[in-house]
Amino acid sequence: MTATVHILLVDDDPAENVILSALMRKVTSYAITLHYVETVEAALDFIRAAGVRLDMILMDNRLQPQADFRETVPELRRNGYIGPVGVISSSISDAYFQKIDDYGVDFRIDKAELDPTAIEFILREYVKHDISAGE
Amino acid sequence: MPVLNKHYRRYDFESDLEKALNRVDFFRIFHTLALRYGFEHFGILQLANEHETSHLAGRLVLHDLPAGLAEAYDKRHRLNDSAIFKSFYKSTIPTVWLGDDPAENGAAGSSDFLEQIGFDMALAIPVHSIAGTRYVVLFLGDGEDIGRNAHYEICYEANCAFDYFYRKVLANKAGMGLTPRETEILRWISYGKTASEIALIVSVSEHTVNSHTATILKKLDVVNRTQMVAKAIREQIIQ
Numbered sequence: 447m448t449a450t451v452h453i454l455l456v457d458d459d460p461a462e463n464v465i466l467s468a469l470m471r472k473v474t475s476y477a478i479t480l481h482y483v484e485t486v487e488a489a490l491d492f493i494r495a496a497g498v499r500l501d502m503i504l505m506d507n508r509l510q511p512q513a514d515f516r517e518t519v520p521e522l523r524r525n526g527y528i529g530p531v532g533v534i535s536s537s538i539s540d541a542y543f544q545k546i547d548d549y550g551v552d553f554r555i556d557k558a559e560l561d562p563t564a565i566e567f568i569l570r571e572y573v574k575h576d577i578s579a580g581e
Numbered sequence: 582m583p584v585l586n587k588h589y590r591r592y593d594f595e596s597d598l599e600k601a602l603n604r605v606d607f608f609r610i611f612h613t614l615a616l617r618y619g620f621e622h623f624g625i626l627q628l629a630n631e632h633e634t635s636h637l638a639g640r641l642v643l644h645d646l647p648a649g650l651a652e653a654y655d656k657r658h659r660l661n662d663s664a665i666f667k668s669f670y671k672s673t674i675p676t677v678w679l680g681d682d683p684a685e686n687g688a689a690g691s692s693d694f695l696e697q698i699g700f701d702m703a704l705a706i707p708v709h710s711i712a713g714t715r716y717v718v719l720f721l722g723d724g725e726d727i728g729r730n731a732h733y734e735i736c737y738e739a740n741c742a743f744d745y746f747y748r749k750v751l752a753n754k755a756g757m758g759l760t761p762r763e764t765e766i767l768r769w770i771s772y773g774k775t776a777s778e779i780a781l782i783v784s785v786s787e788h789t790v791n792s793h794t795a796t797i798l799k800k801l802d803v804v805n806r807t808q809m810v811a812k813a814i815r816e817q818i819i820q
Contacts (some may be wrong), residue, residue, distance in 0.1 A: 474806070475648035523784035530786045532605075544600060547762065550785045553605035559613065561584055563645050567608050570648060572788055 457506035472562040507535035530572040620722035628715040631670040663694040678703040755802035
């Protein structure tokens with residue numbers, strides 16, 4: 447049996463949705479449904495609509511009109527989202543990324559590091575559904 | 582965490598190690614290390630006494646193996662019987678295991694770890710923490726062999742990465758001070774708030790609250806939230 451997980455990608459570049467969707471299809475141990483919106487506002491609407499129970503939000507670091515995760519993620523938290531949030535960026539070595547915990551971010555990952563193994567690891571760490579081992 | 586001075590040579594690896602904050606960061610470091618040297622996966626095993634039953638899944642403190650692989654291995658095989666496991670107790674020299682060398686891998690005693698786990702090559706690097714506890718950083722892949730210089734480098738880097746991983750993630754233990762965020766969460770627990778309520782109040786995920794709570798349990802050396810709060814009041818960490 448494969449656990450089903452719902453992930454919301456927030457990224458203003460639709461190409462990233464295409465790339466990430468292809469990556470997610472390569473993950474065999476979870477059946478991942480990737481939902482996609484372009485802005486934090488749309489993400490909040492998606493959460494409020496509550497059609498599905500989100501297991502995780504993956505966010506591009508820089509999203510208009512906000513500056514970066516220091517503004518976007520607190521916005522999600524202020525609106526009551528308490529699930530895991532990961533920030534995707536190609537500059538995670540910048541000094542302000544050392545403060546992710548202060549801004550309600552669970553983890554950070556470089557775009558170049560996102561591969562099926564990384565996605566499986568992250569789901570195992572943050573998503574509670576137990577997959578049936580080795581079945 | 583004390584800052585290591587320049588005597589601790591970490592070369593160009595230092596910046597990544599100094600910045601690592603949580604398990605995902607150490608996954609990133611070890612996973613990248615594995616890929617850079619031609620492996621596919623890594624696992625960090627905690628070693629116990631040689632004669633104590635060791636299940637692979639239970640001994641892995643951090644790994645990127647495909648989901649269910651370690652559990653499937655444990656259902657069919659005994660890690661204790663494998664030649665690779667036994668090697669950890671003969672010497673602390675790193676070992677390389679190649680799939681085209683089954684006799685050397687223990688195939689005669691049906692204990693060929695590589696064949697059982699489904700990889701062609703393994704590199705096992707015994708390491709230890711500053712507390713003296715033993716671990717092994719294991720790299721698995723389908724390469725043919727590893728050259729001398731690459732071998733030296735991955736061993737050194739695995740030692741450095743493990744040292745940081747231990748001090749940053751594994752070392753939380755009784756008597757260590759609480760961080761301001763941990764104290765804040767402890768205070769909310771003492772007010773009777775649930776993890777999801779605290780997540781809302783503090784503006785973090787429920788996962789983060791639970792992980793801080795687990796750390797507080799370890800640091801205060803207590804077994805549940807009731808004992809945690811009682812001890813915190815007794816020791817005047819909170820009023």
